[in-house]
Structure formats: C-alpha cells, structure tokens
Amino acid sequence: MQSIYDLNYDQMQEFAQSCGWKSFRGHQIFQWLYRQRAASFDEMSNLSKETRELLKENFIIDPLKLVRKQVAGDGTTKFLFQTEDGALLESVLMHFDYGKSICVSSQVGCNMGCAFCASGLTKKKRNLTSGEMVAQFMNVQRELDKTGERLSHIVVMGTGEPFDNYDNVMNFLETLNHDRGMGIGARHITISTCGIVPKIREFADAHTQYNLAISLHAPNNELRDQLMPVNHAYPLEELMDALKEYSEKNNRRLTFEYILLKGVNDSKAHAKQLARLLRGYNAYVNLIPYNSVDENAFRSVSREEAMVFYDLLMKEGIRCTIRKEHGTDIDAACGQLRIKELKKRGETE
Secondary structure, three states: OOEHHHOOHHHHHHHHHHOOOOOHHHHHHHHHHHOOOOOOHHHOOOOOHHHHHHHHHHOEOOOEEEEEEEEOOOOOEEEEEEEOOOOEEEEEEEEEOOEEEEEEOOEEOOOOOOOOOOHHHOOOOEEOOHHHHHHHHHHHHHHHHOOOOOEEEEEEOOOOOHHHHHHHHHHHHHHHHOOOOOOOOHHHEEEEEOOOHHHHHHHHHHOOOOEEEEEOOOOOHHHHHHHOOHHHHOOHHHHHHHHHHHHHHHOOOEEEEEEEEOOOOOOHHHHHHHHHHHOOOOEEEEEEEOOOOOOOOOOEOOHHHHHHHHHHHHHOOOOEEEOOOOOOOOOOOOOHHHHHHHHHHOOOO
16 A cells, blocks of 8 residues: 655645645645654544545555664664565664754665675665655654654665666655645755766756766776766766756755775875866765675775875865764665565565
8 A cells, every 4th residue: 555655745735635625734744744753544533434444455554664773873773674574674864963864765775886885795686765764764753752852864876877867766755845845855865876878968958956966986987887877878978968957057065975995996196087087066075985885895995095195186276075984883885684584585686
C-alpha cells in the first residue's frame, strides 16, 4: 500500500479535494504528519473517524521498519531500515557545530559502479519512492524528538545516484522544504551526483536553490574512466560544461567531492590538474578521507598527506576543506552496514 509520505503538499490538497473534503482538510493532515509527527492515523484527533478510516483504506504512514542502529563514539548514528518488500537501506545522522544533518539514500543498491564505493558493490534493485525517503528523515527526527532536538540539514549522498531517481528525489525534498512540512531551508539541502549531465541541466532549469555537490574524485578522463564508469557516458568536458550552465543560471557555488585514494589520485600532479580543471568556477573542493571497504584494495592517505594536497590546491587558488571524519568506529563507508546485513542473511543482489 502507498505511504501517505509520497504526497507532497499540493498532492495532499488534491487528494483531499478528490474525497470531497473541505479545503483545510489536506492542510490538517499535513500538519499532523510533519508538525505533530503522527505515527498513526488514529492520533489525528481533530479528524472525524470516517476521515481517519478512509485514510487507512488508502495509505500507510511509515513504509520502513528499523532493523539495526549503530552509534559511534562521536554520536554519528547509522540506521538500517527495511522496506515493505524486504529491501534494505541506510540513513546516517551526523552532528555538526551548525546543527544535525541526515544523509539519505535514494536507491536500493546503485548502478554507477564506482570502483571505490561500498554502495556500488550491489546493483540497483529499484528506486526508492519519495515516501521512503521522507520516512528516513521522519524516523531519525522522531529519535531526536526524544531529546528535543531537530534535524536542520539534509544531504542526499547515501546509497544510490540521486539524479538516476530525479523525480522522486525532487518530490521528497519539496515535502521537507515546504514551510508547512518540515521547513528545511533550501540552502540547508545538498544533492550529490556523480555526473548525470542531462539531469544536471534539468536541475539547473528548476532553480530550486538546493546545493549541488559533484562526486569528482579524479582530475582527468583517463583516471576518472577507471574509477567511475559514468565518465564513459559523460566525460569531464561535458560535465564541466553542464556545471557552468548550472552556475550561470543559479548563481550558486558548487562543491566538488574528492576522495583521496593513496597512490591513485593523490599526487602533486593530480592536485595541479584538479586546480586547472576547476579554475574559473565558483566552487570549492571537499577533500574526503577514504573509509576502507573490505571488498576492494583502496586505502586512505594519512592526515599529513592530505594536508600536502590541500596546501597545493590552496596555493593554486582553489578553496578547499578536509572533511572531518564521522563514525570511523562503526561501518563508516556508505552502504557497508547494508552489505553486512545482506551477507548475514545469505542474500545477494
């Protein structure tokens, strides 16, 4: 059965009208879901019993069941959820000085096949619905409600390629960005893509003001071809051209994510190539320590080696940061907890 979380505000109003309800009824339901965080239709006490029964006939609320939770020493928390059809997905709660952030998955598995990524070890089974993405947020928010805290930021950087599930991702974000939903500010929302060029152009035309992050990880086509198969379809020249169009249409700064892989993409020559590639863009680079995955041989650089790369970029005029590591004492790599559960169950995809 469909989750009511699948409906954004306008769709909720349309459903209410189709039932012959007064115009404020859809607004009431939306308020119960996102302001009161109702976990059942029976909690919606100012709706008639007849209305609540009709909602039960058409929808469920939460399509996810919590399977496992891992809490790191720094408070980073991984949630493993199961969908109604038995699929597994992960979400991550991270604590920053500026607020609480959730990393949301957009697909069950991933078809992008990035060589270093745990998520790509299992092929895409299906896209997540917008309701399943909303439910990730709401489950984590209910955890924070126990201590009176609130999620303030969303990053769509979990398992899956968001722009390979574009419509559902945008619908999900519309619900949580809506001032009658969770009211998460557009500039507190970041979507990460490995470079699906047609969808970057479509996103440019949407003018949402969400942040755009690019999983780059290599400064030239030869190396990026080896690490990221998407580069065969959309090489760097096409990707950078689409990003230029996005920047011009939206006047937004870009984030380039660059995982430092020891002996692979971390040399001084790579840093200089990266600086040449990004020069002239309103952008900065987020250098990321690599979370090792048992199934591949990639390893992370040391802090000192990361600082050398950082200093070279800064001297070349490219602004950058080194991402603080989170959850290193749990299954830190994206998709790793899900893979372990699949192995435990003896399942493959």
